[in-house]
Amino acid sequence: MRPRPRYRPQERPPYREFPHRVLVAGGGFAGYSAAMELCRLTRGRDDVGVMVLSRENYFTFWPMLPGVISNDVDARNLAQPLRRALIRAGASFRRAQLEGVDPERGVVRADGVEIPYDHLVLALGGEPAYFGIPGVEEHCISLRGIADAEKIRNRVIERYEEATLARGEVPDSRLSFVVIGGGATGVETVAALHELVHGALAEDYPNLHPRRVRLTLVDRNPEILKELDPALRRVARRRLERLNIRILNGATAREVLKDRVVLEDGREIPSENVIWTAGARASRKLEELPFPHHDRRGLEVDAGMRVRGFANVWGVGDCAANVDAEGNPVPPNAQAAVQEGRAVARNVLAAIDGGRPEPFRYRPLGQLVELGSRFAVNEVLGVRFSGLLASLFWRLTYLYKLESPQNRARVAADWLLDLFTEPAVTEIRR
Numbered sequence: 001m002r003p004r005p006r007y008r009p010q011e012r013p014p015y016r017e018f019p020h021r022v023l024v025a026g027g028g029f030a031g032y033s034a035a036m037e038l039c040r041l042t043r044g045r046d047d048v049g050v051m052v053l054s055r056e057n058y059f060t061f062w063p064m065l066p067g068v069i070s071n072d073v074d075a076r077n078l079a080q081p082l083r084r085a086l087i088r089a090g091a092s093f094r095r096a097q098l099e100g101v102d103p104e105r106g107v108v109r110a111d112g113v114e115i116p117y118d119h120l121v122l123a124l125g126g127e128p129a130y131f132g133i134p135g136v137e138e139h140c141i142s143l144r145g146i147a148d149a150e151k152i153r154n155r156v157i158e159r160y161e162e163a164t165l166a167r168g169e170v171p172d173s174r175l176s177f178v179v180i181g182g183g184a185t186g187v188e189t190v191a192a193l194h195e196l197v198h199g200a201l202a203e204d205y206p207n208l209h210p211r212r213v214r215l216t217l218v219d220r221n222p223e224i225l226k227e228l229d230p231a232l233r234r235v236a237r238r239r240l241e242r243l244n245i246r247i248l249n250g251a252t253a254r255e256v257l258k259d260r261v262v263l264e265d266g267r268e269i270p271s272e273n274v275i276w277t278a279g280a281r282a283s284r285k286l287e288e289l290p291f292p293h294h295d296r297r298g299l300e301v302d303a304g305m306r307v308r309g310f311a312n313v314w315g316v317g318d319c320a321a322n323v324d325a326e327g328n329p330v331p332p333n334a335q336a337a338v339q340e341g342r343a344v345a346r347n348v349l350a351a352i353d354g355g356r357p358e359p360f361r362y363r364p365l366g367q368l369v370e371l372g373s374r375f376a377v378n379e380v381l382g383v384r385f386s387g388l389l390a391s392l393f394w395r396l397t398y399l400y401k402l403e404s405p406q407n408r409a410r411v412a413a414d415w416l417l418d419l420f421t422e423p424a425v426t427e428i429r430r
């Protein structure tokens with residue numbers, strides 16, 4: 001039996017008392033990796049204090065978010081607890097919203113309190129970009145967090161309930177779901193919707209044939225998954241078409257209205273359920289901070305991830321415009337964010353110890369895209385594979401990458417259970 005958790009008084013001095021205080025703003029893939037690596041590298045040293053400041057006390061495991069839509073994973077298992085992991089590693093944690101930075105005085109303001117730093121690592125992540133398209137912000141659901149994935153799943157359930165109660169014909173737009181954006185997130189989302197409709201909900205609503213629900217993927221590029229190898233793109237497309245998902249390529253949304261999407265060429269898709277995954281940009285919070293940045297790509301940083309013009313401010317993850325050794329932009333994804341986080345930890349420490357920061361070298365390991373729970377298209381270190389085995393690989397890889405052992409065990413249990421049962425879906429209305 002496990003020992004009961006018990007109170008242990010803090011052994012390390014408070015963060016403010018360390019000679020070198022490293023403040024990490026943002027506890028996502030990049031910030032968490034930076035803090036954990038710093039703690040690992042300074043174990044046994046008593047001169048470096050690390051604090052993470054983040055607006056939630058968990059970090060979202062984004063790659064599994066579509067699984068919440070399909071009812072494949074429980075939402076709470078994608079919220080990885082930050083506080084305990086960081087405290088155990090020797091860092092401090094504050095759940096607070098960063099409001100401003102005063103680089104002259106070396107302080108940040110968060111929830112009205114000033115926190116000093118000697119080095120500041122900005123890891124505030126990104127957010128959806130809407131490109132000024134009318135109606136997108138107003139009528140679309142964007143995947144900005146765990147709550148949005150639940151919102152999408154609940155929207156499907158709501159529509160089913162309405163259709164069940166309706167007397168007479170239900171308008172097509174009610175049971176039509178449109179996902180805008182044919183990148184990995186859009187493709188995984190539309191496949192997850194299919195899984196929900198044809199899996200968990202099919203048995204619960206015998207009066208509504210799953211084929212009555214229309215699923216459409218809209219993408220302005222000539223092909224979906226443009227970041228993947230062309231052969232894998234074709235495999236993915238065939239798979240989605242076999243699932244009866246309509247794919248419109250070369251289709252740009254001009255406007256989203258309450259009950260339809262209007263495309264540039266004048267075509268209209270009736271839908272009251274539109275999901276936006278077509279663009280991402282750096283956190284808008286940067287606009288309020290005194291550091292140089294591009295609107296979409298984020299903080300201007302040098303090769304060692306130092307913010308231009310500031311010797312003790314660093315930028316990592318989706319909020320920074322990092323480039324690889326060849327000068328190409330590093331893609332905004334989790335593996336890059338983790339690599340940047342670890343690399344910035346080494347560079348901050350080098351700066352503290354009077355050394356020189358190393359240029360960041362991005363090592364892309366591959367791309368994994370899951371299309372429903374039993375099919376994936378993967379490209380790993382140049383090897384391409386798809387199908388059930390690829391799906392198993394997807395699952396084992398992301399299971400391994402979940403940081404929290406409890407979350408890992410629970411997700412594995414959920415998946416195992418799914419092999420033998422079809423868990424029912426519930427909607428908790430808030």
Ligand SMILES: Cc1cc2nc3c(=O)[nH]c(=O)nc-3n(C[C@H](O)[C@H](O)[C@H](O)COP(=O)(O)OP(=O)(O)OC[C@H]3O[C@@H](n4cnc5c(N)ncnc54)[C@H](O)[C@@H]3O)c2cc1C
Nearest residue numbers: 026027028029030055062063098125317318332333334337
């Ligand atoms: C739906 C979805 C699916 C994805 N799937 C994949 C995938 O399969 N594979 C992959 O490689 N990548 C995937 N990505 C991309 C990947 O998740 C991001 O590139 C990665 O999370 C970037 O890490 P980050 O640390 O920069 O940002 P995040 O992980 O978003 O972390 C940012 C952190 O900053 C905090 N924060 C923000 N503003 C403030 C503030 N003002 N004050 C305090 N804290 C703040 C946030 O709370 C958060 O903890 C996906 C993204 C999305 C949206």
